[in-house]
Amino acid sequence: MTSLELSKVASQVRRDIVRMVHAVNSGHPGGSLGCTDFLVNLYFKQMNINPAEWDMDGKNEDLFFLSNGHISPVWYSVLARKGYFQVNELATFRKINTRLQGHPATEEGLEGIRVASGSLGQGLSVALGAAETKKLNGDKSIIYTLHGDGELQEGQVWEAAMYAAANKIDNVISTVDYNGQQIDGSLEQVLAMGDLRAKWEAFGWDVREMDGHNMDEISSTLEKAKADCGNGKPIMLIMTTSMGKGVDFMEGTHKWHGIAPNDEQLADALGQLEETLGDY
């Protein structure tokens, strides 16, 4: 897919996100909108996957783990638009008896989800386990992960970071959504993380950076990272994004981390986002 085609998918995914959270007056639009371009690129251009024949083990296909589970709206939309489940199921998000729980869950067998996430800091460990199993199985596929930047304040992330470098886990490409925002304010105000790149490098990772809203750059960075798998080092992509990207009044602020737009705000947001694949 070309970058233009990917951006059209992303526009539809952003419409899905704001409509989903508006419908239940809850959910997390800010981080979802910020990670839309990346996840669309990953699922529609990069990963070797077979949505029609999804199973839990995912042998001989690439796997993705969302560690910052609160951005479930973007993941659900991307999975549905990619064909993991029916797009109209997005209308059940966060409603009683739904498979689309507030945070991703496996209990009702939603295709595409391999572990629950929401309580932060656990996804990298799970991914490393899956990566070790791939190696044991002689499976050359790649494991992708996504993490929030605030999430890196969890100690478990650094336990996993140490393990991955010490054990040369080189079939993992992790990405951190570096939007500089968390619930109580900016990362700088809440708990300054210092030099993220230097931190990951000091932990033995191969660190690269990318603009999370430039489709060409996301493509080239991911393609390069894929080519460099197997070089004895885990890869970390520090992805600069703007929280709330695509909806002007949500952009660049932590205020839209976990609240939904009202009716007027929804209309305003949808006016800024082209309907490209048909709303659910």
Next chain:
Amino acid sequence: MKKFEVTGNKDTRSGFGDGLTELGRTNPNVVALCADLTGSLKMGDFKNEFPDRFFQVGIAEANMMGMAAGMTIGGKIPFTGTFANFSTGRVYDQIRQSIAYSEKNVKICASHAGLTLGEDGATHQILEDVGMMQMLPNMTVINPCDYNQTKAATIAIAEHEGPVYLRFGRPKMPIFTPADQKFEIGKGIMLNEGTDVTIIATGHLVWEAILAGEKLAEQGINAEIINIHTIKPLDEEMVIASAKKTGAVVTAEEHQTIGGLGATVSQCLAKNHAVPMDFVAVDDSFGESGTPAQLMTKYGLDADNIIAKVKRVMAKKVMA
């Protein structure tokens, strides 16, 4: 009272280690993770024989639990090994989200549980682990009583699809269960049929229950003794039938009264057939340093206290 032949004296953790090595030979999907306690967990043989399937994670238990969850994706059966304290309390949220809620086929194997860890003291003597683990939906909780049963349990849980908490201990204990006894998850073992009172014990307290039963027999009290190795799911059928027969129940375990075997049995009987009950367990306190034997005596986890509790429930039975 039936006679029990003691065939050896070994730690239950060695039963785990030997069972794990045997599994390594018979099931290629079994993998093991350890957080810097390979010797204490008796995982050295597995490590040496199957180095590609052994994962040393360092002192990083949270990462170990997450990795174990991930390793199931693609068909492996991970066994994690560390002390019971670091297998539960330290990593409760990781187990809750990544293993129990996510229904991952992880076997959490926990040594040095309870007071019998001894001299290291209360920081390491977890007495709340059974409660924490059995509160989790999807979790099976097993506390075997001797070397043979622990080895059999270790082998059996590999065949069970779903998360399991397997709890065992540090000290050498008499071996009295048959080496060839089949381990059936969720099935209690009737050790001695009796009519006057039921003693339901788990883990290291099963041997104390047998010693108590022998002394009670000398006093003319015919105790029914049940070994409950699987606390969740509880063998309700066996527990209820015994309570109906004897009309009085004492439970015995190396755990807090709150949340353990006694609490589970009492819930079952309150709902189905209420009888006078009493509990041999730690009464809402932390442990301390000392030899295992000193600690078990001081905290009342022994045959003498089982006998005292039996007398109490039998007195209540007469009044009723």
